[in-house]
Amino acid sequence: KTLELLPEGWHLDPNRLSFLRRLWLNYPDRLKDEAAFWDRFFSAPPSSGLPARLYASLLWGCTAVFPALAQRAVDALSILYCADDKDKQIAECYTNGLFILSCDQSSEDTAVTVNQLKDLYDAHSDNTEVAGLYAKGLFNLAYKQSPEERISTAEQLETLYKDHPAQQEIAVAYAQGLLTLLLNEQQKDTSAIVDRQKDLYDAHSDKAEIAVAYAFALVKLSYSQSPEDTAVTVDRLKDLYDDHSEDTEVAGLYAKGLGNLACDQSPEDRADTVERLRELHGAHSENTEVVVEYAKGLVNLSYDQPLEDCATTVERLKDLYDAHSENAEVAVRYAKGLFNLS
Numbered sequence: 001k002t003l004e005l006l007p008e009g010w011h012l013d014p015n016r017l018s019f020l021r022r023l024w025l026n027y028p029d030r031l032k033d034e035a036a037f038w039d040r041f042f043s044a045p046p047s048s049g050l051p052a053r054l055y056a057s058l059l060w061g062c063t064a065v066f067p068a069l070a071q072r073a074v075d076a077l078s079i080l081y082c083a084d085d086k087d088k089q090i091a092e093c094y095t096n097g098l099f100i101l102s103c104d105q106s107s108e109d110t111a112v113t114v115n116q117l118k119d120l121y122d123a124h125s126d127n128t129e130v131a132g133l134y135a136k137g138l139f140n141l142a143y144k145q146s147p148e149e150r151i152s153t154a155e156q157l158e159t160l161y162k163d164h165p166a167q168q169e170i171a172v173a174y175a176q177g178l179l180t181l182l183l184n185e186q187q188k189d190t191s192a193i194v195d196r197q198k199d200l201y202d203a204h205s206d207k208a209e210i211a212v213a214y215a216f217a218l219v220k221l222s223y224s225q226s227p228e229d230t231a232v233t234v235d236r237l238k239d240l241y242d243d244h245s246e247d248t249e250v251a252g253l254y255a256k257g258l259g260n261l262a263c264d265q266s267p268e269d270r271a272d273t274v275e276r277l278r279e280l281h282g283a284h285s286e287n288t289e290v291v292v293e294y295a296k297g298l299v300n301l302s303y304d305q306p307l308e309d310c311a312t313t314v315e316r317l318k319d320l321y322d323a324h325s326e327n328a329e330v331a332v333r334y335a336k337g338l339f340n341l342s
Contacts, residue, residue, distance in 0.1 A: 017058060
């Protein structure tokens, strides 16, 4: 009986199209396997004006609500767009559909979809929504690519950002695209990526996603630095944390930086770093990364301490374990502290 929902001329009736949108938002499981219904739905001929825009909006929604039908919906959007490529709303619906499609595709299929997004952007470069979705599609592609391929995609994101420096959605995609370069263990020029992240952060310091990307890059840099350079990097992380002290991801990354710093310090300097971890834990006592890094710092501190000071440190580890006994990493660090004490 679902075919009765699509009578003759249904695609030209704005009320019918609005009803269908509400219907499948409320009852997606009821419709998802109705093959005859979808065959008729996707066979509606392209139209113009308000019905065409409502139908395009339905097709975009279909890519999100019914993932198994996403490719058919995007193909139908392509037909609509080709029939009227000057219609802004249809172009935006088509772009949204392509972006959603790119989220779950293979690397090869995502590359094809992103090329379609690029064609849309080239035709509508002044449309901020199209530009932003193209940027997000490029990030989806970069995340799935080989290390060598990511370089080219990051360059495309950089070019797009330079064309739209004030658009934060593009800035976020560019920042996250740069991070994919750091997924390559052979990446040698981490400092150059950190500098680009800093420029993005300076221009968009209020955007949490960019702050997190910058913090992640700083932590990555700290792994390969000397103790002196790591201290400078951790001070940059502290400045970032001071600006975003409520952001749990930034707090966790600051903790990781402090943990890296504590590994190679003198006992005196290490004690200062562990005190900073203690203060950070006081502000974020439920943040798993902060808790673990504090535990690691306490264990590192205990290695070179005299017996009395070591006992105090292990007591702090015990308090941490009592508060987070379900955390296996904290339990392991408490055990190591007890071993150092013994």
